[in-house]
Amino acid sequence: VAEVEKKIIEAFEVFDHEGSKTVDVREIGAIVRSLGCFPTEAELHELLSKVEEEEPTGYIHLEKFLPVMTTVLLDRSFRPIPEDVLLHAFEALDEKKCGYITKEELVRYLTEE
Amino acid sequence: MGSGNSVNANYKYSLQKSENAFKAAVLIQQWYRRYVARLEMRRRCTWRIFQSIEYACEQDQIKLHNFFSYLMDHFTPSSSKERDFISRMFISGESFKEAELEKYCDYESLEVPDSYTGPRLSFPLLPDHATALLEAFKQKQQLHARYVLNLLHETRKHLKQLPNISHVSTCYSEEVTVCGDLHGQLDDLFLIFYKNGLPSPSKSYVFNGDFVDRGKQSLEILIVLFTFLLIYPKEVHLNRGNHEDHMVNLRYGFAKEVMQKYKVHGKKILKMIQNVFCWLPLATLIDQKVLIIHGGISDTTDLDMLEKIQRNKFISVLRGKKRKESNRNVEIQELNGETKVEADPPGSETAPSLPLQPRPSQAPSMANKLEFSRWVRQTVQEQIDWCRRLVDISESEDEELTYSSVVSLTDLDKPCWTRQEECKQILDILWSDPMPQEGCRANTVRGGGCYFGPDVTEKILEKHNLQFLIRSHECKQEGYEFCHNRKVLTIFSASNYYEIGSNRGAYVKLGPDLVPHFVQYQANKTAHTLTMTQRQGFPVALVEESAFRALREKLFAHTSALISAFKAYDKDNTGRITLSNWATAVESVLHLGLPWRMLRPQLVRSTADGMLEYKSWLNDLAMEQRSQEHIQSSLLEVIYRNRSNLETIFRIIDRDHSGLISFEEFHQTWKLFSSHMNIELTDDGINDLVRSIDFNKDGNIDFNEFLEAFRLVKQSQ
Numbered sequence: 092v093a094e095v096e097k098k099i100i101e102a103f104e105v106f107d108h109e110g111s112k113t114v115d116v117r118e119i120g121a122i123v124r125s126l127g128c129f130p131t132e133a134e135l136h137e138l139l140s141k142v143e144e145e146e147p148t149g150y151i152h153l154e155k156f157l158p159v160m161t162t163v164l165l166d167r168s169f170r171p172i173p174e175d176v177l178l179h180a181f182e183a184l185d186e187k188k189c190g191y192i193t194k195e196e197l198v199r200y201l202t203e204e
Numbered sequence: 205m206g207s208g209n210s211v212n213a214n215y216k217y218s219l220q221k222s223e224n225a226f227k228a229a230v231l232i233q234q235w236y237r238r239y240v241a242r243l244e245m246r247r248r249c250t251w252r253i254f255q256s257i258e259y260a261c262e263q264d265q266i267k268l269h270n271f272f273s274y275l276m277d278h279f280t281p282s283s284s285k286e287r288d289f290i291s292r293m294f295i296s297g298e299s300f301k302e303a304e305l306e307k308y309c310d311y312e313s314l315e316v317p318d319s320y321t322g323p324r325l326s327f328p329l330l331p332d333h334a335t336a337l338l339e340a341f342k343q344k345q346q347l348h349a350r351y352v353l354n355l356l357h358e359t360r361k362h363l364k365q366l367p368n369i370s371h372v373s374t375c376y377s378e379e380v381t382v383c384g385d386l387h388g389q390l391d392d393l394f395l396i397f398y399k400n401g402l403p404s405p406s407k408s409y410v411f412n413g414d415f416v417d418r419g420k421q422s423l424e425i426l427i428v429l430f431t432f433l434l435i436y437p438k439e440v441h442l443n444r445g446n447h448e449d450h451m452v453n454l455r456y457g458f459a460k461e462v463m464q465k466y467k468v469h470g471k472k473i474l475k476m477i478q479n480v481f482c483w484l485p486l487a488t489l490i491d492q493k494v495l496i497i498h499g500g501i502s503d504t505t506d507l508d509m510l511e512k513i514q515r516n517k518f519i520s521v522l523r524g525k526k527r528k529e530s531n532r533n534v535e536i537q538e539l540n541g542e543t544k545v546e547a548d549p550p551g552s553e554t555a556p557s558l559p560l561q562p563r564p565s566q567a568p569s570m571a572n573k574l575e576f577s578r579w580v581r582q583t584v585q586e587q588i589d590w591c592r593r594l595v596d597i598s599e600s601e602d603e604e605l606t607y608s609s610v611v612s613l614t615d616l617d618k619p620c621w622t623r624q625e626e627c628k629q630i631l632d633i634l635w636s637d638p639m640p641q642e643g644c645r646a647n648t649v650r651g652g653g654c655y656f657g658p659d660v661t662e663k664i665l666e667k668h669n670l671q672f673l674i675r676s677h678e679c680k681q682e683g684y685e686f687c688h689n690r691k692v693l694t695i696f697s698a699s700n701y702y703e704i705g706s707n708r709g710a711y712v713k714l715g716p717d718l719v720p721h722f723v724q725y726q727a728n729k730t731a732h733t734l735t736m737t738q739r740q741g742f743p744v745a746l747v748e749e750s751a752f753r754a755l756r757e758k759l760f761a762h763t764s765a766l767i768s769a770f771k772a773y774d775k776d777n778t779g780r781i782t783l784s785n786w787a788t789a790v791e792s793v794l795h796l797g798l799p800w801r802m803l804r805p806q807l808v809r810s811t812a813d814g815m816l817e818y819k820s821w822l823n824d825l826a827m828e829q830r831s832q833e834h835i836q837s838s839l840l841e842v843i844y845r846n847r848s849n850l851e852t853i854f855r856i857i858d859r860d861h862s863g864l865i866s867f868e869e870f871h872q873t874w875k876l877f878s879s880h881m882n883i884e885l886t887d888d889g890i891n892d893l894v895r896s897i898d899f900n901k902d903g904n905i906d907f908n909e910f911l912e913a914f915r916l917v918k919q920s921q
Contacts, residue, residue, distance in 0.1 A: 093784075094784045097784065097787070097801060098801050098802075101799035101800070101801050101802050102245070102799070102802060104799060105245060105248050105249060105252065105799050105802065106248070108640070110640075110641075111640070111641075120237065120241065121240075121241040121244050121245065122241075123241075124237060124238040124240075124241030124242065125241045125242050125244070125245035125802075128238075129234045129235065129238050130234070131230050131233070131234050132230075132233070132237075171234075171235070171238070172231060172234075176231070177231060177232070177235055179228075180227070180228035180229075180231040180232050181228070181232065183224045183225060183227075183228040184225055184228050184229065184232075197232070200225060200228075200229040200232075
């Protein structure tokens with residue numbers, strides 16, 4: 092567990108510009124993902140609500156982040172879905188079955204509600 | 205209602221389909237965002253590696269102090285030859301009186317052959333000369349030494365008339381362009397001129413220091429800048445940077461560049477340049493509202509003091525006291541009937557009456573900045589004070605004499621600051637960095653100047669009624685960065701500073717409204733043809749490789765210390781340690797403050813079950829260096845670890861800048877160094893060194909070649 096915590100602290104500190112044990116809330120996604128997790132946006136929001144202050148300041152403190160993230164890693168939440176499923180996903184979007192989707196289409200799918 | 209059913213079925217189908225599409229999209233998004241995040245993490249880690257290695261190198265200066273003081277303490281010269289040798293380390297160059305300088309760096313006697321096809325300058329310079337120079341440099345031509353020296357003489361004459369703080373007004377030339385560090389990267393200067401236009405009566409420029417070192421065309425940059433300075437004296441302003449300093453030039457490549465390009469006259473050119481750098485103004489003020497300095501400020505920064513001190517006394521701020529060169533003092537001495545005698549080289553005799561060298565304790569890790577800063581503040585200050593006191597011994601009397609003479613003969617209300625106070629003012633201006641926390645503390649990483657907080661900035665701005673500060677000194681990925689609530693702007697004009705694609709360069713334009721407008725650029729054709737990762741503004745894989753190579757070299761240089769550290773975690777002597785312990789051990793040895801667990805996959809190729817066989821890992825690192833098998837491995841390590849300092853020492857000894865030192869001097873250096881480093885090195889060992897690398901040139905040693913032999917080879921995959 093100590094090892095997991097050290098990893099989390101390291102990743103956190105890479106984004107901690109001021110050495111103040113806080114990071115911008117917008118960087119949490121990058122930190123979580125670089126630790127090997129694949130959360131969806133929704134899952135990320137849920138996580139954020141657990142680590143934010145009662146009155147969100149735009150900054151997340153390490154002391155709040157650490158326990159939550161440790162649990163995430165130990166429980167192996169947000170594991171990646173295997174690559175062949177990813178392939179299926181692309182195929183599902185490829186309506187015309189031509190083996191590719193254009194950038195515009197992808198952007199459209201990803202940004203739609 | 206068959207059709208109704210089918211409509212229903214159709215509806216259900218399309219609903220299913222869009223649900224699928226949604227799920228698919230989310231999945232792809234998950235993967236994509238993870239990919240981007242990993243890239244971002246790698247980018248930041250790479251940046252951290254470069255920065256920490258760059259700044260750790262500046263700490264070498266402290267190590268050099270240690271070495272010199274060690275010599276003072278322990279070395280009793282047994283012969284006059286040895287004494288001369290030692291004394292040479294402490295005189296980095298005699299200071300010249302005006303007339304002597306002219307004579308020594310005389311250019312008129314230099315004949316320019318008809319075969320010379322480069323630009324020919326005549327003074328006073330005209331805009332055509334500037335364009336001719338730019339064109340010539342684009343064609344990779346070299347300016348004849350005569351013109352270089354002539355230009356330097358004229359530049360010095362001009363700079364002497366300038367005050368310490370230049371004043372610029374936006375009402376004359378509507379816009380002022382401020383550029384940051386250039387570090388010998390001529391391509392960037394060309395880019396700036398191309399995008400922004402050449403200096404002219406309607407185009408003002410301020411160049412904020414660090415024109416030289418690291419890049420390969422430092423001299424060309426100086427020539428161009430000085431030329432424009434002389435053609436448009438009202439519009440072009442130069443600030444001194446911490447690299448406009450001879451001691452720094454010896455270490456970071458400018459001295460080497462000059463000697464390589466001008467084999468015969470290089471020494472003169474370097475001497476002149478020393479005497480030009482010390483006359484560069486220290487700061488620029490725009491409309492009395494924007495202060496431009498190279499490094500930063502400290503809580504003791506006093507603009508009034510800065511305006512009044514004699515800036516040319518400080519040829520090198522790092523070495524502490526230099527012998528006075530100011531004309532006024534010379535005149536006084538002559539008036540007093542003193543003849544200027546070259547004092548005995550201070551420190552040539554180890555004087556037992558000298559205060560004992562304070563022994564620095566083991567440095568704590570860089571990751572704990574507060575502790576580290578306390579340690580270094582103590583150490584650096586002690587070392588600097590001690591070195592200064594040493595050098596001061598023969599001169600302290602002189603100083604008081606002269607000062608009192610000055611006071612009695614000239615204006616009586618001129619305040620007398622101590623040399624140390626003045627030196628600190630300049631040191632702070634040229635070397636400081638901003639920090640996010642409030643307060644002001646010693647800049648431990650660089651070994652000079654301070655870290656200053658937003659409160660320090662606020663105070664200075666308020667005291668002198670300023671709007672904001674512009675400084676350079678630190679590489680920024682976008683070429684510029686604000687901090688301290690937008691009151692401090694860092695501007696950095698050397699793109700691709702660490703590696704191709706590592707960062708943009710930028711310059712800032714200010715109009716009468718003093719609102720900054722930025723222009724960014726990146727000088728390198730290949731940088732534009734990079735792949736998708738370039739959209740992040742940073743080709744991760746390429747730059748990463750470079751960073752890791754540097755890191756591996758550093759690891760190799762600490763092999764023995766690492767082995768000891770690993771062994772401490774491997775009590776049973778299995779030859780293996782956990783990856784977690786590996787990370788802790790590495791940090792305890794290197795003190796770089798890097799996220800080792802994040803970097804581990806790139807440094808340690810394969811691990812079985814989370815354990816690392818450290819000996820074979822270290823062996824792999826050793827494989828990367830050139831074939832020096834016959835050299836004792838601990839010696840090899842020492843060379844790698846101290847290469848930068850060794851180079852500096854060699855250059856100091858090599859007074860005529862020939863790139864060669866005698867075998868005897870080489871021998872001496874090694875003996876001293878190895879005893880300081882506690883390494884057994886017999887005479888045979890030294891001979892082996894010389895022979896094996898085969899850089900012996902009739903009894904002289906080409907130390908450039910010697911040092912080149914000790915670089916890690918690029919790892920071929």
